[in-house]
Amino acid sequence: MTQHSTGTSITFDQATKTYLGAAAPALDALDLEVEAGELVCLVGPSGGGKTTALQLVNRLVDLTSGDIRIGDRSITDQSAIELRRTIGYAIQQSGLFPHYTVADNIATVPAILGWEKKRIRARTAELLELVGLSPVDTWLPRYPAQLSGGQQQRVGIARALAADPPVMLMDEPFGALDPITRVAVQDEFLAIHRAVGKTTLFVTHDIDEAIKMADRIAILKPGGKLAQFGTPAEVLSNPADDFVGEFLGAERGLKRLALTTVGEVVSDSHDRAGAEAETADARTTTAGWPDVEATMTLREALSVVSAARAEGAIVHAGDSRLGEVSLRDLIAPPAAGEDREGVRA
Amino acid sequence: MDVIFGAFPFMIENVGLLLAKTGDHLIISLIPLLAAIVIGVPVGVWLGHIHRGEFLAVSVTNIGRALPSLALIAILIGFVGIGMLNAMIALFLLAFPPILSYAFQSVDSIDRDLTRAARGMGMSPVQVLLKVELPLGLPMIIAGIRTSAVLTVSSATIATIAGSGGLGDVILNQVAYGMEGVVAGAIWVAVLAILVDQAFALLLRVAAPAGVKRLQVANAV
Amino acid sequence: MSDFAPLGDPVIPDYGQVSDCVINNGVFCGDWFISQWATVFWPPLLSHIVMVAIAVSIGFVIAFFAGLLAYRKKWLAGPIGMAATFLYTLPPLALFQLLVPFTGLSLLTVEIALVCFTLVIIFQAVLVGLSGVPDDVRRAATGMGLDRNQLLVKVELPLALPSIISGVRIATVLTVSIATIAAFVVDDGLGSPIIKAVSSPFNTQFVGAGALAVLLAFALDGLLVLLGRVLTPWTKARS
Numbered sequence: 001m002t003q004h005s006t007g008t009s010i011t012f013d014q015a016t017k018t019y020l021g022a023a024a025p026a027l028d029a030l031d032l033e034v035e036a037g038e039l040v041c042l043v044g045p046s047g048g049g050k051t052t053a054l055q056l057v058n059r060l061v062d063l064t065s066g067d068i069r070i071g072d073r074s075i076t077d078q079s080a081i082e083l084r085r086t087i088g089y090a091i092q093q094s095g096l097f098p099h100y101t102v103a104d105n106i107a108t109v110p111a112i113l114g115w116e117k118k119r120i121r122a123r124t125a126e127l128l129e130l131v132g133l134s135p136v137d138t139w140l141p142r143y144p145a146q147l148s149g150g151q152q153q154r155v156g157i158a159r160a161l162a163a164d165p166p167v168m169l170m171d172e173p174f175g176a177l178d179p180i181t182r183v184a185v186q187d188e189f190l191a192i193h194r195a196v197g198k199t200t201l202f203v204t205h206d207i208d209e210a211i212k213m214a215d216r217i218a219i220l221k222p223g224g225k226l227a228q229f230g231t232p233a234e235v236l237s238n239p240a241d242d243f244v245g246e247f248l249g250a251e252r253g254l255k256r257l258a259l260t261t262v263g264e265v266v267s268d269s270h271d272r273a274g275a276e277a278e279t280a281d282a283r284t285t286t287a288g289w290p291d292v293e294a295t296m297t298l299r300e301a302l303s304v305v306s307a308a309r310a311e312g313a314i315v316h317a318g319d320s321r322l323g324e325v326s327l328r329d330l331i332a333p334p335a336a337g338e339d340r341e342g343v344r345a
Numbered sequence: 346m347d348v349i350f351g352a353f354p355f356m357i358e359n360v361g362l363l364l365a366k367t368g369d370h371l372i373i374s375l376i377p378l379l380a381a382i383v384i385g386v387p388v389g390v391w392l393g394h395i396h397r398g399e400f401l402a403v404s405v406t407n408i409g410r411a412l413p414s415l416a417l418i419a420i421l422i423g424f425v426g427i428g429m430l431n432a433m434i435a436l437f438l439l440a441f442p443p444i445l446s447y448a449f450q451s452v453d454s455i456d457r458d459l460t461r462a463a464r465g466m467g468m469s470p471v472q473v474l475l476k477v478e479l480p481l482g483l484p485m486i487i488a489g490i491r492t493s494a495v496l497t498v499s500s501a502t503i504a505t506i507a508g509s510g511g512l513g514d515v516i517l518n519q520v521a522y523g524m525e526g527v528v529a530g531a532i533w534v535a536v537l538a539i540l541v542d543q544a545f546a547l548l549l550r551v552a553a554p555a556g557v558k559r560l561q562v563a564n565a566v
Numbered sequence: 567m568s569d570f571a572p573l574g575d576p577v578i579p580d581y582g583q584v585s586d587c588v589i590n591n592g593v594f595c596g597d598w599f600i601s602q603w604a605t606v607f608w609p610p611l612l613s614h615i616v617m618v619a620i621a622v623s624i625g626f627v628i629a630f631f632a633g634l635l636a637y638r639k640k641w642l643a644g645p646i647g648m649a650a651t652f653l654y655t656l657p658p659l660a661l662f663q664l665l666v667p668f669t670g671l672s673l674l675t676v677e678i679a680l681v682c683f684t685l686v687i688i689f690q691a692v693l694v695g696l697s698g699v700p701d702d703v704r705r706a707a708t709g710m711g712l713d714r715n716q717l718l719v720k721v722e723l724p725l726a727l728p729s730i731i732s733g734v735r736i737a738t739v740l741t742v743s744i745a746t747i748a749a750f751v752v753d754d755g756l757g758s759p760i761i762k763a764v765s766s767p768f769n770t771q772f773v774g775a776g777a778l779a780v781l782l783a784f785a786l787d788g789l790l791v792l793l794g795r796v797l798t799p800w801t802k803a804r805s
Contacts (some may be wrong), residue, residue: 060709084710407784475641517659539655
């Protein structure tokens with residue numbers, strides 16, 4: 001692997017956009033600091049200005065007032081064209097060029113930057129491996145029309161990463177995929193994100209996707225105002241206002257359970273269960289409990305338990321039994337998901 | 346340049362001649378056009394309704410476009426001889442392909458979801474045709490007729506070599522009418538073609554169902 | 567018989583070695599066609615091809631840049647389209663004759679008129695092709711940092727090619743057909759043997775020249791289809 005540039009922070013400083021002829025701003029004085037290497041999801045209803053916020057960064061839309069900085073440098077310090085070549089950009093429907101092969105698509109920006117052919121070839125192959133399209137030789141000569149939606153989206157991500165930009169902008173990149181493909185591509189992208197550490201702004205209208213992907217979530221409300229900015233756990237535990245509460249929906253409590261895995265709560269119950277293990281009472285209690293994997297989220301485990309009409313579940317990690325979780329452990333975990341790193345580990 | 350200006354006095358002096366020739370011209374253009382409509386529209390619409398015969402429609406269009414009107418008229422001299430009948434057969438053969446293929450496409454290209462919805466509501470095939478396909482396809486059918494009408498008025502000028510009369514007699518007879526006459530005839534027939542074209546453009550606007558703006562399709566050549 | 571008096575040489579064809587078919591004026595006498603190929607058919611066929619090639623090439627260049635202009639400056643699309651449509655509506659024979667006072671009975675007259683008829687078709691094809699480039703592709707390209715010219719050359723024009731090529735195909739076929747009418751102005755092209763045979767009237771000469779015009783149209787069309795396949799390999803690619 002080549003050396004990846006580490007990410008750079010993105011700072012929105014009173015960023016405002018009012019479209020020509022519009023009475024109200026689409027994005028109203030947004031202050032937002034995306035730290036280097038962080039993945040921030042912009043969510044909100046349509047009309048919230050989330051796509052506007054994204055397109056302000058690579059100047060597909062021009063600021064009305066305020067500023068946006070990448071690292072220490074204002075985006076207005078360089079030409080829009082040069083700026084865009086240093087920012088990865090992936091969009092819904094992939095935006096792949098239908099007349100370019102996969103190889104040519106990925107090579108677009110390196111080619112206009114004047115990279116040597118050898119370097120471009122090596123980079124293209126490396127990226128295809130990274131997004132899980134291997135063996136690369138079978139994919140390079142294909143045209144987008146010969147790929148499935150998920151494969152196109154993977155190539156779109158590879159293309160956005162091609163020139164090793166410190167910053168990635170993603171505009172509902174998985175919006176057009178079917179649910180199963182979508183989960184797979186989300187997982188792959190998270191793995192890539194952890195591996196390459198690009199600062200990523202990710203627009204989605206799907207709050208579940210945001211909860212799954214984001215280090216922090218920025219919720220925009222109609223009128224282009226920032227309603228709340230925080231980790232998924234913070235947002236789910238303490239919605240800033242009624243709008244956020246309503247946007248998160250009635251299942252907010254359940255969504256929060258998706259931030260913690262069974263493995264994280266099982267040790268507690270295991271200790272307690274160990275202390276009472278000798279009593280016959282405990283053994284009969286766990287009879288008929290379903291098996292769950294330690295990597296499952298509490299939300300998934302709860303679903304399994306509910307389907308089995310049981311009071312808890314037996315937790316496994318591969319072949320070894322870790323212990324049990326009771327229904328109570330599942331629905332009221334201690335400080336669920338406060339530690340994002342723990343969740344991801 | 347003088348010739349161009351000379352054409353206008355010629356028109357005034359020979360208005361009777363030009364009107365008579367225009368009458369012939371319209372007869373040899375419009376009768377074949379009507380025949381092509383009477384045959385081409387029902388056949389095209391029916392083929393479009395059953396979504397069959399795309400190959401036929403496309404082939405007829407391609408051959409029709411490639412067929413030089415002059416060659417057609419000349420060849421027909423060998424078969425039917427000199428006269429109006431020759432010209433009318435030739436112009437029918439020229440007018441038919443666009444009318445058929447536009448009529449076919451007008452119905453064939455209608456969103457299948459619409460006709461499926463219509464059938465799902467319990468319409469019979471005839472009702473689907475009359476209530477959905479024809480109203481939506483009408484602008485395109487008229488566009489096909491418009492193309493053919495301009496083509497027949499245009500080509501009728503050449504039919505004069507088969508002795509059919511019409512404005513071509515003036516345009517191609519410099520010996521009798523002088524260059525002023527030739528230019529006058531050319532201007533006259535050009536205006537006639539534009540008027541015919543605009544008349545159909547107007548009809549097109551009137552015929553488009555309210556709320557349906559398929560005119561951009563219809564305006565395609 | 568019409569008052570029409572054709573240009574050029576006397577109209578009696580050279581009957582050559584007289585066969586039964588020629589004496590009876592059959593629909594198509596193959597022997598006569600072959601024996602007269604070098605004098606009656608080949609030279610007009612060649613000049614016909616040259617006439618069409620010049621007209622389509624010039625028409626393409628004009629219409630292509632007009633299309634680009636109309637694409638960049640949207641307000642120009644209406645007026646340019648209307649002007650081109652107006653020219654297209656004129657009967658070919660009328661346009662030829664209207665040009666004669668200015669440019670004479672010359673090849674120039676013919677080419678000007680033929681170019682006029684190609685314009686609207688190629689212009690619209692270019693405009694439709696460019697406008698048909700998917701928005702997400704254009705946005706992705708811009709977002710990646712392609713400038714306006716790179717966007718046009720690398721993305722928009724290639725994607726408009728299928729439409730442009732089909733426009734050139736239609737324009738070529740039409741020009742082959744209309745170019746026969748040029749024989750009323752110059753003694754050139756496949757219309758020339760047709761007109762010369764009108765007053766005889768000798769069938770093989772009509773049918774032979776007419777059939778050659780149709781075959782030429784299909785042959786050029788086929789060549790353009792092949793060219794299109796070579797230029798747009800991605801259109802064949804389906805999973």
